[in-house]
Amino acid sequence: MIIQALAFYLFAGVTVAAGVMVIAARNPVHSVLFLILAFFNSAGLFILLGAEFLAMILVVVYVGAVAVLFLFVVMMLDINFVEMRHGFLQYLPVGALVAIILLTELVLLFGAWVVTPVALQTMQRPIPAVEEVTNTHALGQVLYTDYFYLFQASGLILLVAMIGAIVLTLRQREGVRRQSIPTQLARRHEDSLEIKDVPTGSGI
Amino acid sequence: MDNFWDGFLLPAGIIVAQILLIVVPLLVAVAYLTYAERKVIAAMQMRLGPNVVGPFGLLQPIADGLKLLMKETIIPSGANRIVFLAAPMLTFILSLVAWAVIPFDYGMVLADINVGILYLFAISSLGVYGVVMAGWASNSKYPFLGALRSAAQMVSYEVSIGFVMITVLLLVGSLNLSDIVLAQQGGFWQWHWLPLLPMFVIFFISALAETNRAPFDLPEAEAELVAGYFSEYSSMSFGLFFLGEYANMILMSASTVILFLGGWLPPVDIAPFTWIPGPIWFCLKIALVLFGFLWVRATFPRYRYDQLMRLGWKVFLPFSLFWVVLTAGVLLAFDLVP
Numbered sequence: 245m246i247i248q249a250l251a252f253y254l255f256a257g258v259t260v261a262a263g264v265m266v267i268a269a270r271n272p273v274h275s276v277l278f279l280i281l282a283f284f285n286s287a288g289l290f291i292l293l294g295a296e297f298l299a300m301i302l303v304v305v306y307v308g309a310v311a312v313l314f315l316f317v318v319m320m321l322d323i324n325f326v327e328m329r330h331g332f333l334q335y336l337p338v339g340a341l342v343a344i345i346l347l348t349e350l351v352l353l354f355g356a357w358v359v360t361p362v363a364l365q366t367m368q369r370p371i372p373a374v375e376e377v378t379n380t381h382a383l384g385q386v387l388y389t390d391y392f393y394l395f396q397a398s399g400l401i402l403l404v405a406m407i408g409a410i411v412l413t414l415r416q417r418e419g420v421r422r423q424s425i426p427t428q429l430a431r432r433h434e435d436s437l438e439i440k441d442v443p444t445g446s447g448i
Numbered sequence: 449m450d451n452f453w454d455g456f457l458l459p460a461g462i463i464v465a466q467i468l469l470i471v472v473p474l475l476v477a478v479a480y481l482t483y484a485e486r487k488v489i490a491a492m493q494m495r496l497g498p499n500v501v502g503p504f505g506l507l508q509p510i511a512d513g514l515k516l517l518m519k520e521t522i523i524p525s526g527a528n529r530i531v532f533l534a535a536p537m538l539t540f541i542l543s544l545v546a547w548a549v550i551p552f553d554y555g556m557v558l559a560d561i562n563v564g565i566l567y568l569f570a571i572s573s574l575g576v577y578g579v580v581m582a583g584w585a586s587n588s589k590y591p592f593l594g595a596l597r598s599a600a601q602m603v604s605y606e607v608s609i610g611f612v613m614i615t616v617l618l619l620v621g622s623l624n625l626s627d628i629v630l631a632q633q634g635g636f637w638q639w640h641w642l643p644l645l646p647m648f649v650i651f652f653i654s655a656l657a658e659t660n661r662a663p664f665d666l667p668e669a670e671a672e673l674v675a676g677y678f679s680e681y682s683s684m685s686f687g688l689f690f691l692g693e694y695a696n697m698i699l700m701s702a703s704t705v706i707l708f709l710g711g712w713l714p715p716v717d718i719a720p721f722t723w724i725p726g727p728i729w730f731c732l733k734i735a736l737v738l739f740g741f742l743w744v745r746a747t748f749p750r751y752r753y754d755q756l757m758r759l760g761w762k763v764f765l766p767f768s769l770f771w772v773v774l775t776a777g778v779l780l781a782f783d784l785v786p
Contacts, residue, residue: 247456273584277531280577300566304610308573309603312580316599319584319592378562380623425758 248292255288272318280311297380466558470547478694479509485742492746516690519683524586527680531585536678536685539578539692546571546699551626553712553726564625565613568703572609572658575696576602579660579667579677582689586680594676597753598660598667604760605657605664611768612651615644615775616707621786629711631786639710647771648708650764652740655700657760659693662745666753701737702730709733 262282269275283306290299377385387395483498483505490497498505523529549564551557561567576599583595617623619640620631632639641648657664668676678689705711710733712726751759779785 271528273528273531277581296561296563297566300563300570303570304566304573308570308576308606312576312599312603315577315580315584316596319580320596378623380563423754 252289252292255285255292258282259285259289272321273315276311276315276318279314280307283307283311295379297378297383463558470558471544474544474547474695474698475691477698478691479513481694481698481738482512482690483509484738485745488739488742489746492743513687516684516687521683521685524588524680526587528585528587531581532680533685535578535582535585536681536688536692538581539575540688540695542571542574542578543692543695543699547702549625550699550702550706551629551711552730554626554630556712556727557626560624560626563623565617565623565628565707568625569606569610569613572696572700572703573602573606575658578689578692582681583677586677588680590673590675590679591677594667594669594673594679598677601660601664601666601756601760602658604757605654605764608650608760608764608768609654609658611765611772612644612647612654613707614772615647615768616640618772618775618779619643619786625706625711629706629713632710633713633717635713635717636710636715639708639713641708644708644771644775647768648704650768651704651707652737654760654764655704656741656744657756659696659700659741661697661741663748663751664756665750666756669750697738697741698734701734701741704737705730705733709737 259282262278262285265278266275266282269278283302287299287302287307290296290302486508487497487505498508501507501511523532546568548558549561549567551560579598579602580595583591583593583598586592616628620628622628622631656662660667666676667673668678673679678686681689712730714721714724714729
C-alpha cells in the first residue's frame with residue numbers, strides 16, 4: 245500500500261511540476277518536452293487507478309502522435325524568446341479566468357457528490373469488476389453499445405475537422421514537377437534504353 | 449521487518465535478476481548483430497568481412513565497443529547540453545523497456561500485462577523522441593534535417609503498424625502477447641502469417657521504416673546528411689544510439705515473430721521439434737527475421753523521400769484500413785469472432 249502511495253505522489257508531483265514548467269520554461273522546445281513528461285506521468289496515474297488501457301492510449305495518442313507534431317512545428321519556429329516573454333503578463337488574466345472556471349466546475353462536481361448521495365449513485369454505473377473482465381473489454385462494451393451513436397457522432401466531427409484542415413491547406417502550385425507513378429511504372433526497359441555496339445574509332 | 453523482507457526486498461531482487469537475465473543476453477545479441485550484419489553483407493558482396501580480431505573476427509564487436517568507450521565525449525559548444533545528453537539515453541532506455549512484455553515461452557515473461565501489444569506500440573511510438581531531440585539539440589544543419597525526416601517518417605509508418613496490430617487483435621480477441629502466441633497453436637500453417645499474409649508483408653516493411661533501416665534509412669542517409677541525426681555525437685553517446693537502434697531492430701523482429709510467426713511455438717507439432725525448448729525457437733525465428741532485415745539492406749537502394757511518404761500514406765494506410773474492415777467482415781460473416 246505504501247509503495248502505491250509513494251508512486252502516486254511521485255507521479256502526481258512530477259505531473260504538476262512538469263505542468264508548471266510548460267508555462268515557465270524559457271525555450272518553447274523545453275516546454276513541449278515538459279508537456280510530454282506531464283502526459284507520461286498522467287499515464288502513470290491511470291495505471292495506478294487500474295485503467296491500463298487509457299494509460300496506453302494516452303501514451304500512444306498524445307505522446308506518440310500529437311506531441312511529436314507539436315515538437316515538429318515548435319522546433320522549426322524561429323522565435324525571439326525575449327520578445328515572447330514580454331507579452332506573458334498580458335495573457336495572465338485570461339489564463340487565470342480559465343483556471344478559475346475549471347476550479348469552480350470541479351468544486352461543483354465534487355460538491356454535488358458530497359451533498360446528494362443520489363448523484364453518486366447515478367454516477368456509479370454497473371461496471372464489471374476488474375477480475376471478471378479486462379478494462380479494454382469493459383470500455384468496448386459500454387462504448388459500442390450504450391454510447392454507439394455518440395461515438396459515431398464524435399467520429400464524424402473529427403472527420404469534418406480533418407477535411408476542413410485539408411481544404412484550408414490544399415493548394416495546387418504552378419510549375420511543380422510531379423512524378424506520375426503510373427507513368428513511371430509503365431515505362432519499360434526498351435523505351436528508355438538502347439544498347440548499341442560502337443565499332444572502335446568511329447561514332448554512332 | 450519480516451514482512452519488509454518477504455514483501456518488498458525479495459520480490460524486488462527477483463525482478464532485478466529477471467531484468468538482468470533479459471538485458472545482458474540482449475546486449476550480447478546486439479553486439480553480435482552488428483557482427484552478423486557485416487558478415488552477411490560481406491558474403492552478399494563477395495567480400496570477407498571482419499576476420500582479423502579473434503577467430504573469424506568474432507571479437508570484432510567487443511573491440512569496437514572498447515574503442516567507442518575509450519574515445520572522448522565531445523559536446524558541441526552550440527548544443528543544448530541537457531537535451532543533447534538525454535537523447536541517446538532515451539533511445540537506449542526505450543529500446544530496453546519494451547522487452548518487459550515480450551514472452552519468451554509460456555509464462556516466461558517479466559510483466560504479463562493485459563495490454564501488452566498496446567504497450568509495445570506505445571514504446572515504439574516514443575522512439576522518435578530520441579531522434580528528434582538529438583537532431584534539435586545538436587544545433588546543426590544535417591542532424592536537424594535528419595531529425596525532421598525521421599519524425600515524419602516514423603509517425604507515418606506507425607499508422608499502418610497500428611492497423612496491422614488491430615487485424616491481429618481481431619483474430620485473437622486479446623491484447624495480451626502470450627494469448628496472441630497461444631492463438632497460433634498447431635504448427636506452421638496455423639500461424640498468422642498465412643491468413644494475414646499482406647499484413648505480414650506490410651508489417652515487415654513498416655518495421656524497416658520504423659527502425660530507420662535501409663531502404664528507409666533517410667534520417668541517416670550518409671550520402672546526403674553526413675550521418676543524419678547523430679552527426680554531432682561521439683564516443684559512448686554515439687554508442688548508445690547505435691545500441692538502441694540495433695536493440696530496436698531485434699525488438700521489431702520479436703514483435704513480428706509474436707504477431708505472425710507463432711512466438712515460441714515449434715513449426716511442426718511432432719516429437720523432435722517439440723523437444724526443443726520454446727525460447728530457442730523464439731530466438732531462431734528472431735534471427736530469421738533479422739536476416740531478412742540484413743538481406744534487404746544489402747539488396748535495395750534507398751527510397752526517395754516523396755516516394756517513402758507516398759508508400760506510407762497512399763499505399764499502406766488505405767490497404768491496411770481495407771484489410772481491417774475485410775478481416776472484421778469475414779470474421780463476422782462466418783461467425784469466427786473469438
